[in-house]
Each structure stands twice: as C-alpha cells, then as structure tokens.
Amino acid sequence: MMSFNPNDLVAILPELILLGATCAILLIDLFLKPSQRDFTHWMSIGALAVAACFVWHGAPAPGQGVSAFNGMFLHDGISVVLKQFVLLMSGLSLFYGRHYMRERQLLIGEYYLLILFATLGMMLLVSAGSLISAYLGLELLALSSYALVALNRDSSVSAEAAIKYFVLGALASGLLLYGMSMIYGATGTLDLARISASIGQVEHPGWLAFGLIFLIAGIAFKLGAAPFHMWLPDVYQGAPTAITVFIGSAPKLAAFGLAYRLLEGGLGGLSEHWTLMLAILSVFSLAIGNLFAIAQSNLKRMLAYSTISHVGFLLLGFVGASPAGFSAAMFYAISYSLTAAVAFGMIGLLARKGFECEEIDDFKGLNQRSPWYAGIMAIAMFSLAGVPPLFGFFAKLLVLKAAIDAGFLWLAIVAIVFAIIGIYYYLRVVKVMYFDAAADTSALPLPTDVPLRWVISLNGLALIVLGFAWGPLFDWCNRAFGI
Amino acid sequence: MAQWPLLSVLIWLPIAGAILVLGLGRDPRVARWLSVLVALATLAASIPLYLGYDAAAGGMQFVESHAWIDALKVHYALAADGISVALIVLTTFTSVLVIVGSWGPIDKRVSQYMAAMLALEGMLIGVFAATDALLFYVFFEAMLIPMFIIIGIWGGPRRVYATLKFFIYTFLGSIFMLIGLIYLHMKTGEFSLQAFAQAPLDATEQAWLFFAFLIAFAIKVPMWPVHTWLPDAHVEAPTGGSVILAAIMLKVGGYGFIRFSLPITPDASQEYAWVVIAMSLVAVVYIGYVALVQDDMKKLIAYSSIAHMAFVTLGLFIALALVRVHGNPDAARLGVQGAMVQMISHGFVSGAMFSCIGVLYDRLHSRMIRDYGGVVNVMPWFGAFFVLFAMANCGLPGTSGFVGEFMVILAAFQDNVWIAAVAAFTLIIGAAYTLWLVKRVIFGEVTNPKVAKFKDLDAREWIVLGSFAAAVLAVGVYPKPLTDLMDSSVLQIVNALMLSKA
Numbered sequence: 001m002m003s004f005n006p007n008d009l010v011a012i013l014p015e016l017i018l019l020g021a022t023c024a025i026l027l028i029d030l031f032l033k034p035s036q037r038d039f040t041h042w043m044s045i046g047a048l049a050v051a052a053c054f055v056w057h058g059a060p061a062p063g064q065g066v067s068a069f070n071g072m073f074l075h076d077g078i079s080v081v082l083k084q085f086v087l088l089m090s091g092l093s094l095f096y097g098r099h100y101m102r103e104r105q106l107l108i109g110e111y112y113l114l115i116l117f118a119t120l121g122m123m124l125l126v127s128a129g130s131l132i133s134a135y136l137g138l139e140l141l142a143l144s145s146y147a148l149v150a151l152n153r154d155s156s157v158s159a160e161a162a163i164k165y166f167v168l169g170a171l172a173s174g175l176l177l178y179g180m181s182m183i184y185g186a187t188g189t190l191d192l193a194r195i196s197a198s199i200g201q202v203e204h205p206g207w208l209a210f211g212l213i214f215l216i217a218g219i220a221f222k223l224g225a226a227p228f229h230m231w232l233p234d235v236y237q238g239a240p241t242a243i244t245v246f247i248g249s250a251p252k253l254a255a256f257g258l259a260y261r262l263l264e265g266g267l268g269g270l271s272e273h274w275t276l277m278l279a280i281l282s283v284f285s286l287a288i289g290n291l292f293a294i295a296q297s298n299l300k301r302m303l304a305y306s307t308i309s310h311v312g313f314l315l316l317g318f319v320g321a322s323p324a325g326f327s328a329a330m331f332y333a334i335s336y337s338l339t340a341a342v343a344f345g346m347i348g349l350l351a352r353k354g355f356e357c358e359e360i361d362d363f364k365g366l367n368q369r370s371p372w373y374a375g376i377m378a379i380a381m382f383s384l385a386g387v388p389p390l391f392g393f394f395a396k397l398l399v400l401k402a403a404i405d406a407g408f409l410w411l412a413i414v415a416i417v418f419a420i421i422g423i424y425y426y427l428r429v430v431k432v433m434y435f436d437a438a439a440d441t442s443a444l445p446l447p448t449d450v451p452l453r454w455v456i457s458l459n460g461l462a463l464i465v466l467g468f469a470w471g472p473l474f475d476w477c478n479r480a481f482g483i
Numbered sequence: 484m485a486q487w488p489l490l491s492v493l494i495w496l497p498i499a500g501a502i503l504v505l506g507l508g509r510d511p512r513v514a515r516w517l518s519v520l521v522a523l524a525t526l527a528a529s530i531p532l533y534l535g536y537d538a539a540a541g542g543m544q545f546v547e548s549h550a551w552i553d554a555l556k557v558h559y560a561l562a563a564d565g566i567s568v569a570l571i572v573l574t575t576f577t578s579v580l581v582i583v584g585s586w587g588p589i590d591k592r593v594s595q596y597m598a599a600m601l602a603l604e605g606m607l608i609g610v611f612a613a614t615d616a617l618l619f620y621v622f623f624e625a626m627l628i629p630m631f632i633i634i635g636i637w638g639g640p641r642r643v644y645a646t647l648k649f650f651i652y653t654f655l656g657s658i659f660m661l662i663g664l665i666y667l668h669m670k671t672g673e674f675s676l677q678a679f680a681q682a683p684l685d686a687t688e689q690a691w692l693f694f695a696f697l698i699a700f701a702i703k704v705p706m707w708p709v710h711t712w713l714p715d716a717h718v719e720a721p722t723g724g725s726v727i728l729a730a731i732m733l734k735v736g737g738y739g740f741i742r743f744s745l746p747i748t749p750d751a752s753q754e755y756a757w758v759v760i761a762m763s764l765v766a767v768v769y770i771g772y773v774a775l776v777q778d779d780m781k782k783l784i785a786y787s788s789i790a791h792m793a794f795v796t797l798g799l800f801i802a803l804a805l806v807r808v809h810g811n812p813d814a815a816r817l818g819v820q821g822a823m824v825q826m827i828s829h830g831f832v833s834g835a836m837f838s839c840i841g842v843l844y845d846r847l848h849s850r851m852i853r854d855y856g857g858v859v860n861v862m863p864w865f866g867a868f869f870v871l872f873a874m875a876n877c878g879l880p881g882t883s884g885f886v887g888e889f890m891v892i893l894a895a896f897q898d899n900v901w902i903a904a905v906a907a908f909t910l911i912i913g914a915a916y917t918l919w920l921v922k923r924v925i926f927g928e929v930t931n932p933k934v935a936k937f938k939d940l941d942a943r944e945w946i947v948l949g950s951f952a953a954a955v956l957a958v959g960v961y962p963k964p965l966t967d968l969m970d971s972s973v974l975q976i977v978n979a980l981m982l983s984k985a
Contacts, residue, residue: 367592367636371595382628387624387627387628387654388620388621388624388625389621389625393624397617397661397665400662401555401668401669404666404669405669409666412662412665413662416658416659416661416662419658420651420654420655420658423650423651423654424647424651427631427650427651431635431647434632434635434636435635435636435642435643435646470552471551471554474552474554474555475553475554478554483554
C-alpha cells in the first residue's frame with residue numbers, strides 16, 4: 001500500500017528548495033554581523049523567487065493535477081495559483097518590513113527565518129491531500145506566526161497580542177483536530193479524496209456532521225470570520241507593523257486553501273450543510289467587521305475589522321459550492337491580500353522610530369507632504385471599498401455574482417448593504433489624507449529605502465492595472481478549477 | 484471615420500491629460516495652460532463626432548467593441564446615438580468653460596484640481612458612450628472619486644460633510660443597480676445593453692429591476708425625496724464642481740432612465756410610471772416653493788435644478804402612458820424629445836447660473852443674497868448676462884429653457900390635463916424665485932459698500948459667460964439642429980416602448 005515513488009519528490013521540489021534555502025539561511029545568518037543583515041534579506045527574497053520559479057516551471061497541465069506521497073500532497077492548478085501568490089505576498093512583506101524592523105532594532109535573522117518557515121507551511125497547507133498534511137502545514141504557519149507577533153519582546157502590547165493569538169490559536173487548532181478525529185472515526189481514513197468518496201456510505205452520518213461543525217469553527221478561526229474573529233483586531237494592532245503586513249496578507253490565501261481542501265475536497269458531499277453555515281458566518285462577518293470598523297481610531301485595528309468584513313465577502317464565493325464560486329473566492333483572496341499589503345505597508349512606510357503612524361489621524365495632510373503616497377493609499381482604500389475601476393470592485397463583483405448564481409440573492413443584498421456602511425470608514429482615511437491640515441509630525445522625512453518605495457508604488461499601481469486587465473488573472477483562477 | 488476610434492479618443496484623451504497635468508503641473512501656470520489645451524483638444528475631437536453622426540440614419544454609430552473579459556462576455560463596447568452625441572458635446576463644451584473659469588479662483592494644488600476635472604470629463608463621456616452595462620457601471624461609479632476629491636479639497640466650510648454625503652448617497656443608489664445587472668447577466672449570459680433590452684422578463688422580475696434602477700437614477704437626477712444630498716453638495720462645492728455637477732452629472736441620471744429603465748423594464752415602467760410622475764410633480768411644485776425661501780444663492784439654484792430636472796423624468800414617463808394607453812406615439816415622441824432638450828438646456832442654464840454665482844463669490848466671498856444688491860450699477864455687463872440666464876431659467880421664449888419645458892407640458896396635456904396644469908405651475912414658481920433673486924441681487928440700490936467697489940467682468944469671465952449665453956440663445960431661437968440630431972434616436976426609444984416583454 002504505502003510506497004515511495006521518487007517522482008513524488010518532483011512534485012514537492014519548490015517546497016524542498018525553500019526548505020533547503022531556509023536551513024542554509026539559518027546557518028549563514030549565524031555568522032553575519034547585524035550590519036550585514038541585508039545579505040539575509042536578499043537571500044530570503046531570492047529563495048522565495050527561486051521557489052516561485054520552480055512552482056511556475058513545475059505547474060501541471062490544466063486538469064491534470066497529480067497527487068504525491070500516497071495522496072498526502074496534491075499538485076494541481078489550485079495549489080500552483082495559491083503558492084505563487086503566497087510566495088509573492090511573503091516577498092512583498094519582506095520588502096515592506098526591512099526599514100521598519102531596522103529602525104526598531106528588530107531586523108534579526110529570526111524575522112526572515114520565521115517568515116520563510118511560515119511560507120513553507122502555507123505551501124504545504126494549500127497542497128494538503130489529507131487531514132494530517134493540512135494540519136501539519138497549518139501548525140507550521142501558526143507557530144511561526146505566534147513567534148513573529150512576539151518578535152518585539154520588549155513591547156507589552158506585542159507580548160499580549162502574541163499570548164492572545166497563541167491561546168486562541170491553540171484552541172482553534174484543538175477544535176480543528178477534534179473535528180478531524182470525528183471525521184476519521186466516521187470514515188476510517190485521513191485521505192481527503194477517500195473521505196469524499198465514502199461520504200455516502202458512512203455508518204454514522206451524525207459523526208460526520210458533528211466533525212464538520214468543529215472543522216468549520218477551526219477554519220472560521222483561521223480565516224478570521226465572525227464570531228471567531230476575537231483574536232484578529234488585537235493581533236493586528238499589537239504586532240509590529242511589518243509583521244501585520246505579513247499576517248494580514250499571505251495567510252488569507254492559505255486559509256482559503258485550507259477551507260477549500262477540507263470542505264470541498266473532503267466534505268464536498270455535505271455541501272448542503274456547510275453552505276448554509278458559511279452563509280451565516282458571512283453575514284456575521286460582514287455585520288461585525290463593518291460596524292466595528294467605523295468606531296476605530298487606530299488604523300491597524302480598523303483594517304483588522306475591515307479584514308473580517310472581507311472574509312465575509314470571500315465566503316460569498318463558497319455558498320454555491322460550485323467551481324465558479326470557488327474561483328471567485330480565490331480571486332477575492334488574491335485581490336484582498338494584494339490590497340491589504342499596500343494599506344499595511346503604507347503604515348510601515350510612514351512610521352518612524354518612536355512614531356508608529358498607526359492612528360488614522362497620523363495620516364492627516366499626507367497629500368500636502370507626499371501626494372504620491374497619499375495617492376497610492378487612496379487607491380488602496382478605494383479598492384478595499386470596492387469602487388470601480390479598481391481591482392477590489394471586480395473581486396466583489398465576482399463573489400456577488402457567485403452568490404446570486406447560487407440562489408443566495410438575499411445574501412448578496414445583505415453584503416452590499418454592509419458594503420455601503422463599510423465605505424464610510426475607508427472614505428474617512430481618504431478624508432484625513434486629503435481634506436485635513438497636516439499635524440506637527442508632518443515634517444518627518446520619508447524613508448530612503450529605495451526598494452521599499454518602488455515596490456509599494458508598483459503594488460499600488462497594480463491595483464489600477466488589474467482593475468482594467470483582470471481578465472487573465474480571472475482566467476487563471478478559472479482554469480485552476482477546471483472551468 | 485469608422486476606422487478612427489473617436490469615442491475612445493474622447494474618453495482617454497482627457498484621462499491621459501489628467502495624468503500628464505499631475506506629472507508636469509508643479510507650476511500652477513503650466514497646469515492651467517496644459518489642462519485648457521487638453522480640454523480644447525477634447526472639444527475639437529467632439530466636433531467630428533457631431534458632424535460625422537448621420538442623424539437621418541439614426542441608431543448607434545461609431546461602434547467599437549472589443550472583448551474585455553471573455554469568461555463573463557464583458558465587452559469594452561462603445562457607441563453613440565443622437566442623444567449620446569448631444570450629451571458628449573455638452574460635456575466637452577462645459578468642461579472647457581469650467582477649466583477656464585477655474586483659472587482664477589483655484590489657487591491651491593492647481594494641478595490636482597485640473598487633473599480631477601479632466602478625469603471627470605473622460606469618465607462622463609464614458610458613461611454616455613458605453614453600451615456594455617458593466618462598462619457603464621464602472622464609469623458611473625468611478626466618477627464619484629474625482630468629484631469626492633473636488634468637493635472635499637476645494638469646497639466651503641462644511642465640505643467634508645457634504646462630500647461624504649454625496650459619495651455615500653450616490654454609492655447607495657448605484658450598488659443596488661449592480662445587483663440588478665448581475666441578475667440580468669445571469670439571465671442573458673452577457674452584459675450588453677442590447678441583450679438586456681431583449682431579455683424576456685416576467686412582471687415580478689421587471690418590478691424588482693425597475694426599482695433597483697429607479698433608486699440609482701432617482702438619486703443621481705435627483706428626484707424628490709432623495710434629493711437632499713444635492714443642495715449640500717452644491718453649496719459646498721467650488722464653482723467648477725457645481726457647474727459640472729449641475730450641468731452634466733445630473734444628466735447621467737436622466738440618461739440612465741433612457742438606457743436602462745425604459746428599454747429593459749418597459750412594462751414595470753408603465754405600471755409604476757405614476758410613482759415617477761407623482762415624484763416629478765411634487766418636485767416641480769414643492770421644491771419650487773423651497774427654492775423661493777432660500778437666502779443662499781447656490782442653494783436656490785440647486786433647488787431650481789431639482790425642479791427643472793423633474794421635467795426630464797416627467798417627459799420620459801408620460802411618454803409610456805401616451806404610447807400604451809392613448810396609443811399616441813407622436814405625443815410620446817414630443818415628451819421624450821422635450822425631456823432631452825430640457826437636459827441639454829438645463830446643462831447650459833444651470834452651468835451659467837452657477838458660473839455667475841462664482842463670479843460674485845470671487846468678489847465678496849459670500850453666497851448670501853442679503854449681502855448683495857444693486858450689482859448692476861457697478862457691473863453692467865455682468866448684470867446683463869445674469870438677467871439673460873435668469874430669464875432662461877424661468878423659461879422665457881427665445882431662450883433654451885422654454886423649448887424643453889414647453890414640449891413636455893404639451894405632451895403631458897395629451898395624457899392628462901391635470902398633470903399638465905400642475906407641471907405648468909413651474910412657469911409661475913420658477914419665475915417667482917428667479918426674478919426675486921434678480922431683484923434682490925442685481926437691481927436696487929447698492930447697500931453694501933464692498934459691492935460698490937466691484938469690477939466688471941474680466942476677459943476670462945467674459946469668455947465663460949459669453950459662451951454660455953451664446954449656447955442658451957442658440958438653442959432657444961433655433962433648436963432645430965439639436966432636435967434633428969436626436970429625433971431618430973428618440974423615435975427608436977418610443978418604438979421600443981410599444982413592445983411589451985411579459
């Protein structure tokens with residue numbers, strides 16, 4: 001039964017390369033002086049880039065995904081798309097974080113290693129073919145993230161955030177494991193494909209439903225869907241901004257992958273149950289995310305609540321349990337992570353030593369001192385709000401369409417009502433940047449980190465370009481789901 | 484002419500110009516000249532559109548269609564019929580005057596202001612030219628962004644409140660339309676307006692879609708009772724913003740009724756025409772009285788805009804009853820034609836009125852009627868222009884304001900005498916608030932010593948007001964070129980109204 005096929009190694013070549021590079025960086029970094037940290041920086045970005053090249057090169061032909069290691073590892077179109085963007089977002093967060101971490105004496109080797117390990121975890125997660133590999137990937141991501149949040153160990157806020165994240169994250173992992181054990185008990189297998197095949201013939205369907213509920217709770221926690229969202233605002237606010245950039249972007253793609261693999265890949269036969277559960281989670285997320293975001297004065301916290309509302313939108317793609325819907329949800333996850341990276345990255349760009357620039361009022365009068373970055377930030381805000389012709393609008397269009405096609409017209413209407421409420425707090429950021437006079441801190445110079453300035457500008461402009469040319473990306477997502 | 488993508492040029496030239504102005508406009512003088520050049524080039528490009536449109540043949544011309552998103556059958560599809568051509572020329576014409584008119588008053592962050600205006604111009608042309616519903620929606624929403632910025636940065640003291648209200652109100656309306664469009668896409672599999680118009684829809688579907696469209700366009704027009712954003716936005720907006728808002732952005736609402744409500748949901752439109760007609764009549768009478776008591780000039784003109792735009796909706800929806808109940812397509816044609824002429828005419832008149840108020844505001848920095856009086860004694864030329872536009876605003880024969888309202892009332896008369904009688908109230912109320920405004924601002928003794936020091940129009944203001952005056956008189960005295968341009972397109976709309984979908 002269990003046999004080793006050398007070809008399996010080809011399927012996980014990008015992961016192996018990333019793992020090898022990470023271990024090498026771990027060793028090399030030990031011998032570097034703090035002043036030579038840039039070497040680690042570029043090596044890490046290089047490792048991510050090489051891994052991305054191999055993902056690209058090794059992509060299977062459309063519709064011809066393979067599974068490796070006896071079904072533990074899936075190598076298909078979906079995993080390729082998600083891995084590319086996970087690697088891209090991790091690379092972006094390294095660009096956005098260097099300047100911020102250096103000014104706070106936090107630019108240590110562990111920052112790079114933990115991000116690389118978390119990235120590796122996400123790559124395994126989105127390729128998971130069994131409950132075990134999904135769990136292992138998830139824990140690699142989660143444990144690295146806990147440590148990343150606590151990286152600034154002298155800050156009590158960060159420590160508090162990390163503890164909250166760890167305790168609640170462990171609880172969620174427990175829920176997930178418990179659900180997995182119920183499903184294992186009902187079907188007698190950990191392999192997602194075999195679980196899916198045996199759903200009709202299980203002896204105790206009640207166990208399956210029971211396991212499903214725990215699974216959904218765990219997934220909702222990882223996604224940050226209300227009412228399992230409690231950790232998210234505290235963690236986003238408490239983590240150093242450079243870390244928030246990372247945990248706010250790439251893990252959303254991974255969480256989408258987790259939800260897709262477990263729910264559709266494993267429990268697709270129970271979709272009549274979980275679509276409704278996800279629809280309810282979506283309503284809660286939209287309501288809580290948007291309403292609480294209005295009351296925030298801290299931009300990181302506001303964006304955290306906005307994340308919750310975006311998860312609500314993302315779940316609209318799931319309610320149809322159709323390939324077109326999943327494709328729309330994946331498109332939404334990509335759009336959200338690209339946009340959120342700009343928003344969080346801008347907070348990091350404007351922050352100084354001793355000045356976090358994380359209050360909304362800290363952005364006052366940005367248009368006067370730097371029209372360019374004010375423009376980039378405004379693009380990100382309008383994109384998050386879903387105003388055409390920006391990228392975020394088309395992502396919203398696709399998930400709304402998915403929900404309406406699935407017969408959830410009421411859900412689409414709920415979603416747009418909250419989108420209208422939500423637009424207020426995004427406009428407030430534009431308002432302080434453009435309409436308010438600058439505060440005293442405006443005299444602070446912009447950072448001289450040239451790659452940071454270029455990359456964040458390109459990332460912002462990409463939101464416009466993808467607003468016009470979103471067709472190829474949409475086609476790519478569709479092909480991944482065999483449409 | 485067919486090889487040259489004229490509509491694309493008209494849309495993207497000002498938008499590219501906006502980027503150029505942002506990039507090169509460090510020096511305000513450069514920004515001003517560059518933006519005028521771009522606006523003039525766009526106006527010049529719209530002349531072949533007018534000359535090249537074959538009015539006798541009618542229908543959609545200058546067709547461009549490229550696949551945008553294959554998977555959803557979204558097209559970058561543009562075309563123009565007579566109505567679009569008229570509105571596009573109105574846009575390019577007004578934009579030049581707005582940019583010239585903003586040379587003096589706008590002195591901070593000039594390049595951003597000019598860029599926002601040019602981008603807005605391109606998006607407005609895009610709205611009038613799009614024949615793909617998603618493309619229309621993209622332009623329809625995108626134009627909120629520059630207007631939000633224009634009111635928010637260069638507006639008056641309560642600008643933040645006004646601009647947030649403007650944005651959220653308009654966004655609220657249009658997003659329901661988006662749901663309607665997605666629903667229609669589900670039914671037809673594509674986003675082209677033509678396919679939507681041909682899609683069979685039962686009465687319930689039509690009713691839902693009708694109200695989704697009604698919310699979007701009623702807020703944009705705006706109709707009573709969803710008009711409350713307009714006075715705030717107008718009062719706080721800089722002069723140029725007010726002119727664009729009144730002259731063109733409101734027309735997008737009326738245009739939307741023609742392109743969406745009437746052809747896609749004809750039966751629901753007929754069934755609920757009474758709602759729209761009632762709302763229009765309330766606007767004519769009630770909003771007219773509201774205008775009468777204003778002591779802020781801009782607010783007064785804003786309310787008068789609402790009352791005048793009510794004739795557009797009245798003309799469009801009275802046509803349904805005329806076609807379907809009375810079987811009188813000629814009168815229906817008159818109603819639709821009147822609505823269209825009213826749109827163009829109101830564009831000129833309201834733009835001119837707001838420009839006049841801008842001229843006064845630049846001198847005294849007050850919009851209050853009581854601060855003025857006897858302006859004609861020190862500014863005779865300005866007084867002459869103001870009186871001319873005031874006359875057009877109350878619909879004096881010989882000015883453009885008369886033609887459209889007369890045609891709509893005439894059409895209404897053939898449907899129901901009482902509707903016509905109520906609508907005709909505008910002649911009294913409109914005259915009352917406009918002439919009273921003239922009396923208090925222009926005539927009388929000079930009571931405010933600051934007014935006594937006013938200088939008459941400078942060359943720049945002459946160009947703006949002179950151009951508006953020429954347009955108002957041209958449409959008033961000889962409207963035939965305008966009606967000829969739109970006639971065959973109007974006929975097509977009326978013919979389409981006769982076909983039931985259910």
